[in-house]
Amino acid sequence: MNIIITGGAGFLGQRLARALLTQDQMQFSTLTLADVILPSAPLADPRVRCVQADLGSQAEVQALVGADTGLIYHLAAIVSSHAEADFDLGIQVNIEATRYLLEAARHQAPGCRFVFSSSLAVFGGELPELIQDNTAVCPQSSYGMEKAVCELMVNDYARKGFIDGRVLRLPTISVRPGKPNKAASSFASGIIREPLQGEATVCPVSPSLSMWLSSPATVIDNFIRAAQVPAEAFGASRTVNLPGITVTVAQMIESLRRVAGDEVCARISYQEDESISRIVASWPGRFNISRAQALGFVQDADFDAVIRSFIQHDLQGAQQ
Amino acid sequence: MNIIITGGAGFLGQRLARALLTQDQMQFSTLTLADVILPSAPLADPRVRCVQADLGSQAEVQALVGADTGLIYHLAAIVSSHAEADFDLGIQVNIEATRYLLEAARHQAPGCRFVFSSSLAVFGGELPELIQDNTAVCPQSSYGMEKAVCELMVNDYARKGFIDGRVLRLPTISVRPGKPNKAASSFASGIIREPLQGEATVCPVSPSLSMWLSSPATVIDNFIRAAQVPAEAFGASRTVNLPGITVTVAQMIESLRRVAGDEVCARISYQEDESISRIVASWPGRFNISRAQALGFVQDADFDAVIRSFIQHDLQGAQQ
Numbered sequence: 220m221n222i223i224i225t226g227g228a229g230f231l232g233q234r235l236a237r238a239l240l241t242q243d244q245m246q247f248s249t250l251t252l253a254d255v256i257l258p259s260a261p262l263a264d265p266r267v268r269c270v271q272a273d274l275g276s277q278a279e280v281q282a283l284v285g286a287d288t289g290l291i292y293h294l295a296a297i298v299s300s301h302a303e304a305d306f307d308l309g310i311q312v313n314i315e316a317t318r319y320l321l322e323a324a325r326h327q328a329p330g331c332r333f334v335f336s337s338s339l340a341v342f343g344g345e346l347p348e349l350i351q352d353n354t355a356v357c358p359q360s361s362y363g364m365e366k367a368v369c370e371l372m373v374n375d376y377a378r379k380g381f382i383d384g385r386v387l388r389l390p391t392i393s394v395r396p397g398k399p400n401k402a403a404s405s406f407a408s409g410i411i412r413e414p415l416q417g418e419a420t421v422c423p424v425s426p427s428l429s430m431w432l433s434s435p436a437t438v439i440d441n442f443i444r445a446a447q448v449p450a451e452a453f454g455a456s457r458t459v460n461l462p463g464i465t466v467t468v469a470q471m472i473e474s475l476r477r478v479a480g481d482e483v484c485a486r487i488s489y490q491e492d493e494s495i496s497r498i499v500a501s502w503p504g505r506f507n508i509s510r511a512q513a514l515g516f517v518q519d520a521d522f523d524a525v526i527r528s529f530i531q532h533d534l535q536g537a538q539q
Numbered sequence: 540m541n542i543i544i545t546g547g548a549g550f551l552g553q554r555l556a557r558a559l560l561t562q563d564q565m566q567f568s569t570l571t572l573a574d575v576i577l578p579s580a581p582l583a584d585p586r587v588r589c590v591q592a593d594l595g596s597q598a599e600v601q602a603l604v605g606a607d608t609g610l611i612y613h614l615a616a617i618v619s620s621h622a623e624a625d626f627d628l629g630i631q632v633n634i635e636a637t638r639y640l641l642e643a644a645r646h647q648a649p650g651c652r653f654v655f656s657s658s659l660a661v662f663g664g665e666l667p668e669l670i671q672d673n674t675a676v677c678p679q680s681s682y683g684m685e686k687a688v689c690e691l692m693v694n695d696y697a698r699k700g701f702i703d704g705r706v707l708r709l710p711t712i713s714v715r716p717g718k719p720n721k722a723a724s725s726f727a728s729g730i731i732r733e734p735l736q737g738e739a740t741v742c743p744v745s746p747s748l749s750m751w752l753s754s755p756a757t758v759i760d761n762f763i764r765a766a767q768v769p770a771e772a773f774g775a776s777r778t779v780n781l782p783g784i785t786v787t788v789a790q791m792i793e794s795l796r797r798v799a800g801d802e803v804c805a806r807i808s809y810q811e812d813e814s815i816s817r818i819v820a821s822w823p824g825r826f827n828i829s830r831a832q833a834l835g836f837v838q839d840a841d842f843d844a845v846i847r848s849f850i851q852h853d854l855q856g857a858q859q
């Protein structure tokens with residue numbers, strides 16, 4: 220069995236690859252990392268194959284999928300602020316590439332498992348206090364619209380039996396190591412990561428904003444779980460609101476203060492960015508996760524633990 | 540100002556054209572009817588232009604839209620059972636053609652009004668008793684999925700200011716004159732129309748099934764209203780669940796009995812069709828329409844009145 224990770228050079232793609240290579244619940248013979256940037260293997264393992272491919276090209280997508288493909292993790296994407304700034308690129312990568320991949324799976328690896336990474340950014344508009352499984356999406360960004368479109372396609376391809384689809388709506392991920400990116404939520408990692416690295420950082424949203432967060436480690440556990448849930452367990456919808464934890468920006472900074480002290484927190488200043496605020500404030504902060512938990516998906520203990528884990532495993536200079 | 544109706548040779552396209560030509564709330568200089576089948580003009584009027592165009596071709600779509608296009612009614616579609624049987628054709632016409640049209644409008648007639656005809660078929664799965672504006676879609680047919688995808692695109696194009704979009708989720712239409720079609724809901728007209736024309740008909744669903752219905756005349760009134768609602772009135776979503784009336788199949792037949800008598804009703808026999816039943820039973824039968832009504836959309840009085848109006852205006856031999 221071959222597993223493909225698209226966006227395999229990306230943050231979650233690299234982490235997921237490492238996790239797949241070091242677990243033993245799922246057997247596979249090759250793990251293909253595909254990305255428009257040539258991925259590197261996260262571990263020296265003979266099963267890893269790295270492929271440079273632009274998924275915006277249907278021919279390159281077709282070349283990727285083979286009869287031995289049993290599981291596809293589709294993570295490649297143009298992230299939120301980038302898709303908002305470049306509408307056409309967002310459509311091409313976030314919708315068209317997904318369609319090419321679904322078609323390739325349908326015809327070249329029929330019935331293969333297909334895990335799609337969606338996002339809480341599908342929600343927006345007038346939201347209830349608590350998001351339920353049957354709360355309507357109402358995206359207020361092109362990224363959210365594109366994810367919502369793909370959710371519908373993955374569900375219908377699954378209903379038709381073309382693939383065995385699973386859609387995970389990811390919370391905002393924090394703490395993400397490395398550099399800021401073009402996600403509107405980039406600050407949700409930056410306000411923790413930069414101060415811990417001795418750098419100043421600007422928080423572009425109100426401290427009272429509620430966020431729905433997951434650590435990268437928990438999201439990766441949930442990606443692995445997603446491939447293992449029996450198809451019948453999903454019922455009429457393959458889409459799952461993944462568990463997260465609800466914290467305000469102020470609470471995130473209080474966690475940082477408890478874990479790392481006042482001096483670190485003093486590196487945070489506030490300057491509202493209208494365009495980031497508008498996108499992020501349209502996302503919900505609280506979900507009913509009983510269905511996700513019944514399907515075996517997990518959640519972080521609390522945000523203090525998330526920061527401690529980041530310091531231990533991901534901070535520059537930390538031992539992996 | 541030019542108005543375009545796609546699917547202009549179709550049932551609703553022809554009715555809408557006639558209604559636009561005979562009203563005087565909206566002024567326009569040309570009315571273009573475009574369809575893969577060359578439409579005919581419903582009335583002799585110098586403003587009508589009939590164009591044969593396959594909207595599955597991007598070039599043909601581009602040729603349709605001009606700088607003078609102020610309003611597009613996008614009605615062309617592959618209907619439900621047909622899209623379920625021919626998945627690729629459904630995607631091409633119900634999604635790709637819509638995308639071509641949105642792109643043409645964005646670049647060639649920026650800001651133009653764009654009324655998209657969606658359907659209650661976007662709903663399915665576990666449904667609440669009463670569908671609310673924020674009830675999640677969960678299509679159980681490819682047609683429903685395709686409509687839901689287009690709803691999202693029209694909303695995002697509107698949010699970006701590329702077009703001024705409006706999405707109407709139509710109830711099942713009854714009574715539709717003429718011949719049966721490939722819509723899964725075709726029987727909802729057939730069980731009234733055929734007996735009234737002296738023909739036998741088979742009802743393929745359970746008499747206890749609740750339907751959400753609108754007469755063609757009311758839908759046409761609502762199409763005209765859709766172009767007139769001020770953009771600001773929509774709030775975060777351009778999508779509206781149009782008003783309908785809730786009747787069971789048994790109640791529809793009771794209406795027929797009251798209006799046309801026992802002899803007419805005796806022409807109906809029952810034989811469940813599993814595939815039609817499955818699709819139609821996945822659609823909801825009851826909606827909260829307060830938002831739609833606040834936006835000025837209207838509903839039929841009751842199903843007896845719908846049948847009487849059909850007999851008066853549409854029955855073979857009736858005076859138009």
Ligand SMILES: NC(=O)c1ccc[n+]([C@@H]2O[C@H](COP(=O)([O-])OP(=O)(O)OC[C@H]3O[C@@H](n4cnc5c(N)ncnc54)[C@H](O)[C@@H]3O)[C@@H](O)[C@H]2O)c1
Pocket residue numbers: 225226227228229230231232253254255256272273274275293294295296297298312316336337338339389390391392393400402404
């Ligand atoms: N990190 C988060 O907070 C978060 C939250 C919700 C959802 N997600 C989703 O999870 C997935 C992974 O996120 P991430 O944080 O690893 O993002 P990332 O930006 O680090 O990775 C995305 C990868 O996609 C690749 N890519 C872009 N265009 C491509 C193309 N045309 N062909 C092939 N590859 C292309 C990029 O090169 C990049 O390596 C994405 O789908 C993202 O939308 C992430």
Ligand SMILES: NC(=O)c1ccc[n+]([C@@H]2O[C@H](COP(=O)([O-])OP(=O)(O)OC[C@H]3O[C@@H](n4cnc5c(N)ncnc54)[C@H](O)[C@@H]3O)[C@@H](O)[C@H]2O)c1
Pocket residue numbers: 545546547548549550551552573574575576592593594595613614615616617618632636656657658659709710711712713720722724
């Ligand atoms: N009638 C209903 O009960 C109902 C209910 C809900 C929604 N709708 C929607 O309302 C719209 C109109 O419905 P209708 O009842 O008039 O359907 P219809 O089938 O009579 O008309 C659709 C028209 O689209 C045209 N068409 C198909 N493929 C095309 C292509 N590639 N290029 C150009 N034209 C093409 C057909 O030739 C046809 O004339 C459709 O979008 C339908 O999905 C109808």
